[in-house]
Amino acid sequence: MTRIVVNPSDLRRGARVIGEGGLRAHEVALRLRSRPLPQMPAGVGSAVSAAIARSSATVDGQVMPFLTTAADLERRAFWAEISGLAGEWPQGLGLLLSNRAWLRAGLSFFGPGGVFPTLIATANGYRIVPAGDYARVFGNRFPGDDAWSRYLRTGRLPGTRYLVDNPAVARTFRLGTGLAGRAAELFPLDSRFVRAAGKGSGPLALGLTIGGDVWDFTGGPHGSQGLGSTDFAATTITDVGILGGTAAISTGAGVGAVAVYGAAAGSVVPGVGTAVGFVVAGGVAYFLTTDTGKAVRSTMISGTKSAIQFTGKHPYVLAPLAPAGVAAYEVYDHRGDIVHVGGQGLHYAGEGLSDAGKGLNDARKLVGGLFH
Numbered sequence: 001m002t003r004i005v006v007n008p009s010d011l012r013r014g015a016r017v018i019g020e021g022g023l024r025a026h027e028v029a030l031r032l033r034s035r036p037l038p039q040m041p042a043g044v045g046s047a048v049s050a051a052i053a054r055s056s057a058t059v060d061g062q063v064m065p066f067l068t069t070a071a072d073l074e075r076r077a078f079w080a081e082i083s084g085l086a087g088e089w090p091q092g093l094g095l096l097l098s099n100r101a102w103l104r105a106g107l108s109f110f111g112p113g114g115v116f117p118t119l120i121a122t123a124n125g126y127r128i129v130p131a132g133d134y135a136r137v138f139g140n141r142f143p144g145d146d147a148w149s150r151y152l153r154t155g156r157l158p159g160t161r162y163l164v165d166n167p168a169v170a171r172t173f174r175l176g177t178g179l180a181g182r183a184a185e186l187f188p189l190d191s192r193f194v195r196a197a198g199k200g201s202g203p204l205a206l207g208l209t210i211g212g213d214v215w216d217f218t219g220g221p222h223g224s225q226g227l228g229s230t231d232f233a234a235t236t237i238t239d240v241g242i243l244g245g246t247a248a249i250s251t252g253a254g255v256g257a258v259a260v261y262g263a264a265a266g267s268v269v270p271g272v273g274t275a276v277g278f279v280v281a282g283g284v285a286y287f288l289t290t291d292t293g294k295a296v297r298s299t300m301i302s303g304t305k306s307a308i309q310f311t312g313k314h315p316y317v318l319a320p321l322a323p324a325g326v327a328a329y330e331v332y333d334h335r336g337d338i339v340h341v342g343g344q345g346l347h348y349a350g351e352g353l354s355d356a357g358k359g360l361n362d363a364r365k366l367v368g369g370l371f372h
Helices: 008-034 044-060 063-087 091-098 100-110 115-123 147-153 175-186 192-199 202-216 230-265 270-287 291-313 324-333 335-370
Strands: 127-131 134-138 161-163
Touching (some): 100 115, 115 270, 175 192, 192 202, 230 270
Antiparallel strands (some): 134 161
């Protein structure tokens, strides 16, 4: 495979020369417009003035293309440097990033606040019992200052009595609060984002997701395309979307399991939701490694790439003042592609949900066995 070597220094040097050329063209245009004309016969003076004005406008019209080209070269130089740095990453890091989903799964299970300490707390009586405006928390609080006790305390709420609307409590049995809390752990919305790193979420999840794509497009299988390609942008957007979507699905499954189990047990058992959510997330991660899952992801990336390319050619669709009629026409003009990609996505999503449903049934049986 032929690879083109790009020197960032040469790109920046070219950008500087072209940018200076644009500025000089603007100076020439200004000098043309401001130069005084001698006395000329009637009719001749106006014709000469008009010709000079047209020439000035022509020269001035080249300024923006010069500056745009210079800015584009600067951007390419930046990404070339990033690609060069990434290309020096050790192969061990590439292996790590290639298996980022399973690394996150391991941290999600064994990390502080993860599945394992929550299940241990549940086995030691960890329950939440809502009563009116308040909720009481029961179970072993794991007293002690040793590392094991501190670790186990991360699997449960530290107190014994909370307002039932407290997000730390409500997220276990209210879908809206649960989704909001999960989003705060995945994306930099507040301090929960950083705290969630220990259990494979927060900056670690986002870093592994984006870092894995950076690796794939530098030292990995798509290294020849580079980080400045539309494919990299589409892949990163898709993978971050899958990260958020998986979190939403697993959270919904966990809250639903808590509701079902809680209705029978008469109390909220956070460990049930945690276990079911973990199993569902693992099922989605496994599904994405199958041929069908890879086809779903590939379709999503292709659709995202088409959207990026369409926006690049028709940037006005992003402008708040773009005529609604023109934007509607463009959507209509591409209706075939949109319907085709959407249809494929729905088809594969249906298969994925069917597989996830089977996994959820198995998880429900497994969790039922743990707590009876």
